[in-house]
Amino acid sequence: xRPPARYKPPATETNPALEDPTPDYMxxxxxxxxxxxxxxxxxxxxxxxxxxxxxxxxNSRSSEDTKxxxxxxx
Amino acid sequence: xxNLYIFIVVLFIPWSFSLAKYDEFEDGDDIMEYDDNDFxxxxxxxxxxxxxxxxxxxxxxxxxxxxTVELEGQDENQEDFDDADTQEGDTESExxxxxxxxxxxxxxxxxxxxxxDPITIVNVPAHLQNSWESYYMEILMVxxxxxxxxxxxxxxxxxxxxxxxxxxxxxxxxxSNFALVGDDGTNKEATSTGKLNQENEHIYNLWCSGRVxxxxxxxxLKFLKRQDLLNVLARMMRPASDQVQIKVTMNDEDMDTYVxxxxxxxxxxxxxxxxxxxxxxxxxxxxxGAKYGLPDSLAILSEMGEVTEGMMDAKMxxxxxxxxxxxxxxxxxxxxxxxxxxxxxGQLTKLPETKKTLLFTFNVPGSGNxxxxxxxxxxxxxxxxxxxxxxxxxxxxxxxxxQKADKNRARVEENFLKLTHVQRQEAAQSRRxxxxxxxxxxxxxxxxxxxxxxxxxAALRREQKKLEKKQMKMKQIKVKxx
Numbered sequence: 001x002r003p004p005a006r007y008k009p010p011a012t013e014t015n016p017a018l019e020d021p022t023p024d025y026m027x028x029x030x031x032x033x034x035x036x037x038x039x040x041x042x043x044x045x046x047x048x049x050x051x052x053x054x055x056x057x058x059n060s061r062s063s064e065d066t067k068x069x070x071x072x073x074x
Numbered sequence: 075x076x077n078l079y080i081f082i083v084v085l086f087i088p089w090s091f092s093l094a095k096y097d098e099f100e101d102g103d104d105i106m107e108y109d110d111n112d113f114x115x116x117x118x119x120x121x122x123x124x125x126x127x128x129x130x131x132x133x134x135x136x137x138x139x140x141x142t143v144e145l146e147g148q149d150e151n152q153e154d155f156d157d158a159d160t161q162e163g164d165t166e167s168e169x170x171x172x173x174x175x176x177x178x179x180x181x182x183x184x185x186x187x188x189x190x191d192p193i194t195i196v197n198v199p200a201h202l203q204n205s206w207e208s209y210y211m212e213i214l215m216v217x218x219x220x221x222x223x224x225x226x227x228x229x230x231x232x233x234x235x236x237x238x239x240x241x242x243x244x245x246x247x248x249x250s251n252f253a254l255v256g257d258d259g260t261n262k263e264a265t266s267t268g269k270l271n272q273e274n275e276h277i278y279n280l281w282c283s284g285r286v287x288x289x290x291x292x293x294x295l296k297f298l299k300r301q302d303l304l305n306v307l308a309r310m311m312r313p314a315s316d317q318v319q320i321k322v323t324m325n326d327e328d329m330d331t332y333v334x335x336x337x338x339x340x341x342x343x344x345x346x347x348x349x350x351x352x353x354x355x356x357x358x359x360x361x362x363g364a365k366y367g368l369p370d371s372l373a374i375l376s377e378m379g380e381v382t383e384g385m386m387d388a389k390m391x392x393x394x395x396x397x398x399x400x401x402x403x404x405x406x407x408x409x410x411x412x413x414x415x416x417x418x419x420g421q422l423t424k425l426p427e428t429k430k431t432l433l434f435t436f437n438v439p440g441s442g443n444x445x446x447x448x449x450x451x452x453x454x455x456x457x458x459x460x461x462x463x464x465x466x467x468x469x470x471x472x473x474x475x476x477q478k479a480d481k482n483r484a485r486v487e488e489n490f491l492k493l494t495h496v497q498r499q500e501a502a503q504s505r506r507x508x509x510x511x512x513x514x515x516x517x518x519x520x521x522x523x524x525x526x527x528x529x530x531x532a533a534l535r536r537e538q539k540k541l542e543k544k545q546m547k548m549k550q551i552k553v554k555x556x
Contacts, residue, residue: 043211054222058299058301059274061273
């Protein structure tokens with residue numbers, strides 16, 4: 001049963017980006033809100049931005065850089 | 075357009091500033107002065123109370139604006155004092171009659187004492203500032219964040235435990251059937267890592283390979299997003315369950331040409347809409363499997379009746395009936411190319427690539443509240459998968475079936491070609507025009523007039539030949555028609 005043909009695994013992902021856009025959306029929203037909060041001096045905006053970046057981090061794929069995550073937290 | 079843009083931007087900036095300033099106004103920052111000017115006409119005592127309350131309002135307000143407000147308030151107070159004489163109460167009592175003050179002696183006294191000592195004004199708000207009340211917003215937010223982080227950690231650990239429980243129960247079966255279990259694609263050679271590959275906090279992959287009939291098998295444990303609090307809350311409204319998705323890629327020679335699917339009715343309807351191959355080859359709606367002894371919850375979609383007959387042997391039926399609640403969908407297809415691609419018109423010039431695959435989607439029992447023990451109940455499903463692989467290899471259509479299958483495939487291809495016929499024509503046309511243009515350019519660029527003339531003549535001759543050919547063709551068609 002076992003034998004022949006060992007193959008190199010693809011480990012290819014067809015389109016993870018297509019299937020779950022949540023982290024990207026959250027990233028974008030977080031940036032928008034943080035800009036709003038800075039410009040218009042609305043504190044609640046800044047808080048929502050922090051929340052968004054947390055959600056984006058929780059949903060992100062492991063293939064993305066941690067550096068990017070940290071910078072998005074900022 | 076540009077002017078409009080600039081105009082809008084110019085409007086936006088002061089509007090946002092005015093918004094920001096309005097906040098400050100609300101803090102009662104300038105209200106004292108403001109009110110003074112406004113109400114100066116009305117010799118009301120209420121003016122006095124109004125001036126009192128804004129001061130108090132200032133002190134109980136929150137945030138960073140407090141600091142600025144206080145400073146400004148203090149400044150204005152200073153200004154008032156500087157402007158007026160050092161006699162207290164004069165600044166406020168100027169617009170009033172003395173009579174007005176009779177009933178309100180205390181208040182002016184209070185204001186006197188306050189006005190006397192600016193430092194005390196500052197102290198009062200400072201004291202209030204230190205209390206927790208003024209920070210309720212921050213406390214709320216931080217608590218929320220903490221809750222989110224806690225949930226993240228708990229959810230992540232639970233998913234992790236579930237995945238490893240699954241793997242431990244299935245490890246033996248997999249290792250006995252596959253030479254290579256678990257490979258993440260980073261090593262150059264194929265070595266078995268024997269571990270799950272974690273793609274996400276809620277998705278785990280496992281690639282198995284090295285078996286007779288199949289190229290490989292990719293198992294995806296798609297858990298619920300327990301690490302995301304929003305998702306957890308959403309799930310309370312709409313229950314969902316973890317899923318195990320298995321995709322077996324078959325070798326080309328090991329599977330005959332057919333398309334077949336079985337599963338819950340809802341899943342099949344959805345798949346029929348989404349999947350390219352199911353929508354093209356299986357035209358009927360999902361039929362009930364009751365004919366073969368399957369429970370009502372399951373339905374069948376297949377290309378030909380013969381395929382269903384062949385697939386539904388005793389053991390398969392046994393599997394399907396016993397584990398019907400865990401099965402979401404099972405799809406065998408030799409024309410598998412994934413979900414339908416949404417492409418714009420004019421871009422589709424080639425049929426998508428197809429691979430022979432078997433797809434299984436199982437629901438983990440427990441619908442969200444799974445425990446590691448539930449993973450054991452999925453073990454027989456894995457044996458079903460292995461059995462299906464062998465079966466798919468053994469199953470061969472008879473001659474009739476094969477003819478039908480080939481006809482179907484030819485039909486699908488033809489349809490596709492027809493659809494894209496227009497686009498291909500246009501593409502060919504544009505290519506021809508390009509060639510002509512290139513030719514002309516070459517002729518133009520030729521410096522030598524002699525060569526130019528010769529090239530032009532050559533081009534003319536070619537054109538004439540083409541015309542003649544066309545005429546011949548037309549004549550032939552006419553003759554045939556006659």
